[in-house]
Amino acid sequence: MKMQEYIDEAEKALLHTYNRYQVVFDKGEGVYLYDIEGKKYLDFVSGIAVFALGYGNKEYNDALKAQIDRIIHTSNYYYNVPAIEAAKKLKEISGMDRVFFTNSGAEAVEGAVKAARKYAYLKDGSTDHEIIAMNHSFHGRTMGALSVTGNPHYREAFEPMIGNIRFADLNDFDSVLAQVNQKTCAIILETVQGEGGLYPADEAFLKKIRKLCDERDILMILDEIQCGMGRTGFMFAWQKYGVLPDIMTSAKALGCGVPVGAFLMTEKVGQNSLAAGDHGTTYGGNPLACTAICKVIEIFEKEKILDRVKESAAYLEEQLNKLVEEYDTIEMRRGAGLMQGLVCKEPVGGIITRAMDKGLVLINAGSNIIRFVPPLVITREHIDEMIGILRQSI
Ligand SMILES: *Cc1c(COP(=O)(O)O)cnc(C)c1O
Numbered sequence: 001m002k003m004q005e006y007i008d009e010a011e012k013a014l015l016h017t018y019n020r021y022q023v024v025f026d027k028g029e030g031v032y033l034y035d036i037e038g039k040k041y042l043d044f045v046s047g048i049a050v051f052a053l054g055y056g057n058k059e060y061n062d063a064l065k066a067q068i069d070r071i072i073h074t075s076n077y078y079y080n081v082p083a084i085e086a087a088k089k090l091k092e093i094s095g096m097d098r099v100f101f102t103n104s105g106a107e108a109v110e111g112a113v114k115a116a117r118k119y120a121y122l123k124d125g126s127t128d129h130e131i132i133a134m135n136h137s138f139h140g141r142t143m144g145a146l147s148v149t150g151n152p153h154y155r156e157a158f159e160p161m162i163g164n165i166r167f168a169d170l171n172d173f174d175s176v177l178a179q180v181n182q183k184t185c186a187i188i189l190e191t192v193q194g195e196g197g198l199y200p201a202d203e204a205f206l207k208k209i210r211k212l213c214d215e216r217d218i219l220m221i222l223d224e225i226q227c228g229m230g231r232t233g234f235m236f237a238w239q240k241y242g243v244l245p246d247i248m249t250s251a252k253a254l255g256c257g258v259p260v261g262a263f264l265m266t267e268k269v270g271q272n273s274l275a276a277g278d279h280g281t282t283y284g285g286n287p288l289a290c291t292a293i294c295k296v297i298e299i300f301e302k303e304k305i306l307d308r309v310k311e312s313a314a315y316l317e318e319q320l321n322k323l324v325e326e327y328d329t330i331e332m333r334r335g336a337g338l339m340q341g342l343v344c345k346e347p348v349g350g351i352i353t354r355a356m357d358k359g360l361v362l363i364n365a366g367s368n369i370i371r372f373v374p375p376l377v378i379t380r381e382h383i384d385e386m387i388g389i390l391r392q393s394i
Pocket of ligand 1: 104105106107109138139140141190194195223224225226227251252
């Protein structure tokens with residue numbers, strides 16, 4: 001079948017929840033994608049910050065193939081070696097103490113919210129605790145995660161949300177303070193907002209939230225689903241600031257393509273929140289998914305991904321800054337590490353479509369921002385190639 005025929009088939013069968021770009025991808029090699037007609041694309045999206053290692057990493061692929069032949073799934077009623085190894089490694093790289101594996105980011109956020117509510121419930125037995133979330137945040141599409149997502153447009157048709165959520169502004173500590181009361185059990189935020197527009201939380205803000213949470217025994221939940229796993233040059237973005245959350249979430253690049261997520265917590269929360277029977281999942285932490293996590297973490301270390309990100313991110317920032325100076329339509333660059341956005345004065349859909357025609361995959365964040373979340377293994381040459389095509393597309 002030709003590409004257009006596949007697209008027509010898709011539009012007859014799939015629920016229309018995405019306005020998709022008119023391309024059917026077939027395979028990937030390194031930082032390049034190929035569509036089913038053989039056209040090659042430089043990938044600066046990596047499946048939205050997922051495929052950090054690039055496509056076709058042999059060690060990763062071989063490990064997954066071997067695990068498929070051994071066993072793909074058991075159940076959380078039994079132990080399995082990949083899950084044990086993955087939990088150990090995740091503890092090491094995060095400094096957290098307890099891990100719960102999920103299938104997705106949204107499911108990790110659901111678990112984090114439940115853990116926070118249970119923690120507060122165990123303290124005073126009441127069932128009216130509140131959570132503070134940020135405007136412009138994105139935490140996923142399931143009802144709990146949606147309830148803490150600070151974009152009314154995503155929530156409206158699905159009201160009522162879970163109750164007792166209040167919203168404040170990122171990097172405006174007073175706006176957070178204004179929402180705090182005796183019922184507050186958690187404050188949830190992305191260390192770097194992704195979908196909401198590539199806004200990094202600043203160090204002073206994070207430290208004030210940490211202090212407030214310590215003083216009032218409120219749990220600080222950091223959503224590291226997009227900004228974590230090396231994307232900012234740190235394994236988790238908060239590590240740059242030395243603030244330890246009480247609960248954190250991970251997903252996206254955690255499995256580098258195998259659907260997996262996790263929420264993690266300190267021992268204090270682990271011992272005083274979710275207990276046997278409180279939470280579960282059929283697939284979460286299965287041997288295949290956890291093999292992916294183990295391999296990803298191993299390869300990150302072996303290939304010194306964090307050092308490489310620090311270097312390539314500095315170069316990417318420099319090149320994007322040049323574009324900001326050159327083009328009137330570009331207002332500013334914003335972001336952290338290899339999670340960057342060019343904020344434009346007009347909708348960027350046209351630029352992205354033209355880039356696609358010229359063999360460059362980009363994505364937006366909101367209507368006016370071009371987002372850059374490439375595989376973490378990109379080099380200067382790839383950045384130069386991307387900038388060249390982007391110039392022709394603006
Ligand atoms: C993508 C994302 C989610 C949701 O993850 P899914 O795997 O799509 O459910 C949650 N939080 C942040 C910050 C994200 O970027």
